[in-house]
Amino acid sequence: MTDALCHLVVDGNEVLEFKLVRSVQDIENDDTSFGPEMCHQVFGENENIFGYTDLHIRLYYSAGSLQTYLGIEYTDKIEPSKSEGMKADDVEGALKKVLAPGFVTNLDHFISLVDKDKSFIPHGRLVHAFTVTPDDGSDRRMFEVYFSEISTPGFLTFHERLQTFLLWYVDAASFIDVDDDQWNFFTVFEKYDSCEGGHRYAVAAYATVYRYYAYPRNLRPRISQVLTLPPFRKLGICAHLIKAIYTHFTVLPEVVDITVEDPSADFQRIRDYVDAKNCETLPAFQPAKLYQGFSQEMANQACSKFKINKKQARRIYEILRLKNTNTSDKTTYLNYRLDVKNRLNAPFQKKKLEMKKLQKVLAPEEFAATVTSSGVSETQGRLCALYAALEHEYRRVIHRMEHD
Template identity: 75%
Template sequence: MTNDLDHFVKDGCEALEIKLVRDVEDIENDDISFPPEMCHQVFGENENVFGYTDLKIKLYHTAASLQTYLGISYTDKLDPAKTGGLKPDDIEGCMKKVLAPGYLKNIDLFVSSLEKDKNFTPCGTLKHSFTVTPDDGGDKRTFEVYFSETTTPGFLPYHERLQTFLMWFVDAASYIDVDDDQWTFFTVFEKYQSSEGSIRYATAAYSTVYRYYAYPANTRPRVSQVLTLPPYRKLGICAQMLQAIYSHFMIQPEVRDITVEDPSEDFQRIRDYVDAKNCETLPAFQPAKLRNGFTTEMATQACSKFKINKKQARRIYEILRLKNTNTSDKTEYLAYRLDIKNRLNAPFQKKKLELNRLQKVLKPEEFAATQTAAGLGETQARLSSLYRTLESEYRRVIHRLEHY
């Protein structure tokens, strides 16, 4: 029976086609389609959809307001009467759990909604605008970053459609509680001229930031969700959006520092780039001072000027010191490596001290039972591995600093 039903199993990521539609012609333009990076949050852990042959799931969004169209097609569907009651998956039921109410299933109604998109203007306050010239030599493109709150007129219905993208591109994503007015939003739009000559907008990226309370009368904004839609990646948009977030909160005296919630490797790299570019302008981070090691002055200036916390300031110091280290000079390079390894080794040293204390108060057999610590050789190997990984990450940030 299992082998007979194999042709009814389809990879959800292969079946799902996503589009950001600007004009009617885009509906038939396969070049602008893009697949999800994951779908286990919708179709289950194995990401398969069962019960259909030649399954295609079309998830189209108008580029500006993100009005959504859901189309499901197939050539054959499992008949429970012929399979002992085995039923096909309820595709729309799964999709309905993550889509905003009001999605369309009629393509003609979706085409009509494209007309309304022509009059779309972004919600919120314009915070930053910038232009990008693609690496492939294409035309210069203009983008704008807008700030919104839960009380911004018209924003929440738009955000309800926007957040759907998290399910396809951010692992372990969840929808936020928009009843909490401490949430703030930064949305990036491409601003372009239509073929008719009118100004139009297209959604490109967004981020959510939560304003946490910090004793006694301060706030600590935390960047939470960050997403650049696939057609707009590799354009430097996320870095520009993060700088806009910084610029918004840096001037607020009650803000203690700006943090990031569980950043991915890619986002941490962008954060490092933005922070390093900013800190390069500070007196404490000039090359002559970097060679003397991380100082309180660095932490203080990074926090007071750019709201960067001490841990991140230390990381930026390490990046900028490497950038200004002559790695051909063995003495200079060794001094840098030892400085970083001393920091990386601190947790191991702390654990060693804790074990020494235990050894003094426990019986030999009891102490032996607690031994899970690695030997000296293994610890040194782990330390070297940590350092190599870290330097590799730092060099990627430095490359971007030097070329962009």
């Protein structure tokens, strides 16, 4: 591309504007706008859009029902006849592929849909309610969590609009198979006072959970997609969402445990916080027991009471033991670090044993060609780095626990 055309290339993330619109005033209020974290799943790997001058893409959603408005504005667009056949990217075409059917491109039409939101009521069954007092001293806010299934009347049409947010905030996101009735949904709404009297609702967050079969007649629910929309972050909403999921499933006798599909670091931290707060109430996780090391009793109690699997129970033990460890006491702190490092080192030890077995059955030259293992010092370095990163994450969880 020539330098003369470079001004026609823009970063898609910079020209996209989102809003969750509660009233007509929100449309003109810049404070209600927010942007995407990524757009490569819509506009391609480099996230660039070519062919427009002063491009601005507006994606506005009514705050409750998520009726959608798409507005694409620009002052000029490249013409193939004047640019050796070069065409502008088909922005509307790319968005049409991912937006739910029924979006509008007329702003007045959208405003009429926003007005209809006053009669919107969340789909599904109310399973949890909570309030949040923001750190900035503003008024207390009310939230409700609703449980829905594939069969919940009206929910799938709503979900079709809701899931589009995944593309902008969750890497490698994919839309779920709505023909599979094993999917469950938990949606968080802010319940706020309307200036016309009564209450209205605004979507804040949601999670999908898949009910996996576990032999012989059991279930192993797996939390799959979790998203808190940007205007509602830093309010502790995700922790409440996890609690709502736990509350729903822990009372079901057929549930073996609750797992999470490929959790991000941020989600794992919130999950750790919720699990640690829960487990520190259990007898097996009291300080005297923690100093004795991880036990089957801990695994059993965590699973029985909160449906936490053994791997996560071990992680929670490490967090709570660190929380109760006097790091000024060199011996106590050393014992803790060795305990965690022994667990982290287990895969390296397993690999070492596998290599020894391989050495016995391969000719020397074949074994030499196969070996890619690093030296002892490099393995130790990796182990130390792994531990340091883990303790840093644990301390973030502990800090939140101590400042609730």
